[in-house]
Amino acid sequence: MNRDTPSVQPDPVETAAWFVAGQPGSADRLLGAHTWRANGDCAGCGVHRPTRWPCALVSIARRAEHINRERSRRPVPDTHRVPGALVGTAGTA
């Protein structure tokens, strides 16, 4: 280990967002459950521990969506392509 390089404590929200981004549909499920209530609380965080909306999970899910949008803009490396698969024809009938 290089002692000249300070260790970095990862941001817990960023770390959780990357985890959620890697689970297909997770960000959508979180945003669908953790919605705004008329009293300003989060509907998904429950009545036993009221939390103001947007809660931490909404922030994590929004960040995960951003991560996945950025991922979808990048070209897929050749090593991840399925041999013989057609490229660029999705959505055409």
Ligand SMILES: [Zn+2]
């Ligand atoms: Zn919530």
